[in-house]
Amino acid sequence: MKFELTVLGSSSATPTAERNPSAQVLNCDDRLFLIDCGEGTQMQMRKFKIKFQRIDHIFISHLHGDHYLGLAGLLFTYHLLGRTKELHVYANAALHEIIKLQLAASETSLLYPLIFHELPENKSAILYDDDKIGVNCFPLLHRVPTHGFVFRQKFTERNIIKEKIAELEIPLEELSAIKKGADFTDKKGRKHPNTELTFELPPAKMFAYCSDTGFSQKIVPYIKNASLLYHEATFMQDMQASADAKQHSTTINAATIAKKAQANKLLIGHFSARYDELTNVLEETRSVFPDADLAKEGL
Ligand SMILES: [Zn+2]
Numbered sequence: 001m002k003f004e005l006t007v008l009g010s011s012s013a014t015p016t017a018e019r020n021p022s023a024q025v026l027n028c029d030d031r032l033f034l035i036d037c038g039e040g041t042q043m044q045m046r047k048f049k050i051k052f053q054r055i056d057h058i059f060i061s062h063l064h065g066d067h068y069l070g071l072a073g074l075l076f077t078y079h080l081l082g083r084t085k086e087l088h089v090y091a092n093a094a095l096h097e098i099i100k101l102q103l104a105a106s107e108t109s110l111l112y113p114l115i116f117h118e119l120p121e122n123k124s125a126i127l128y129d130d131d132k133i134g135v136n137c138f139p140l141l142h143r144v145p146t147h148g149f150v151f152r153q154k155f156t157e158r159n160i161i162k163e164k165i166a167e168l169e170i171p172l173e174e175l176s177a178i179k180k181g182a183d184f185t186d187k188k189g190r191k192h193p194n195t196e197l198t199f200e201l202p203p204a205k206m207f208a209y210c211s212d213t214g215f216s217q218k219i220v221p222y223i224k225n226a227s228l229l230y231h232e233a234t235f236m237q238d239m240q241a242s243a244d245a246k247q248h249s250t251t252i253n254a255a256t257i258a259k260k261a262q263a264n265k266l267l268i269g270h271f272s273a274r275y276d277e278l279t280n281v282l283e284e285t286r287s288v289f290p291d292a293d294l295a296k297e298g299l
Pocket residue numbers: 062064142212
């Protein structure tokens with residue numbers, strides 16, 4: 001089952017010639033989840049050939065402009081393209097008022113149902129859950145209410161070993177129960193445990209998204225054992241005082257959180273425009289957490 005992330009923006013605060021503000025798309029079995037929607041996100045989705053009509057759920061971490069100013073444009077585009085299916089937006093309550101005002105000012109009544117879900121203030125919550133994926137939010141440490149998100153892959157059905165169907169003469173009507181984990185008793189009354197009939201499930205992947213945040217160990221339990229952790233690293237370590245004052249993180253902060261959370265891999269982003277070149281940013285991060293990479297547009 002596909003579980004793929006595409007980075008659409010890696011810049012903090014202002015866009016640069018090379019970097020767009022925050023946005024990422026998670027593809028879970030061809031259902032797309034948009035995470036943050038900085039200015040220019042819809043152009044980035046076209047550029048990187050993201051099938052953005054497949055997005056039904058949009059998660060906005062907080063209401064600093066570099067994380068949501070692209071949303072209104074995207075909502076209007078869906079309307080102009082004749083979208084009719086529901087679109088769910090998960091964000092701070094104030095965003096709902098902003099969107100309503102923008103729609104009212106242009107006398108637009110959307111062709112599709114826009115369903116707004118308020119994120120709970122300073123709390124974690126389950127936002128979405130189906131047979132393939134679960135999404136939770138949790139609070140981050142920032143100057144305005146901010147949430148991180150965790151996406152957990154789920155496997156509810158096991159794949160049957162095809163040869164076993166003929167070998168044990170398994171009737172068609174039994175297959176669905178076996179996929180769900182049932183054992184099988186053959187005509188001779190012999191019981192075959194499910195593990196003999198199906199392939200072992202692959203480990204479920206987990207993606208955690210943390211932007212923006214000051215260094216906070218409180219987030220560790222929410223993101224524990226992430227297969228991939230995205231954590232902002234706006235500054236290098238020499239700017240720690242500035243990072244603390246603005247409630248942002250440094251390379252070392254991000255790497256320390258990844259280590260404490262025992263993440264499999266770390267992706268850093270939300271880079272300050274002061275860094276043209278990111279080699280030192282990556283090296284400093286890897287000095288604490290070796291399996292780290294830079295978020296880059298199109299990655
Ligand atoms: Zn922010």
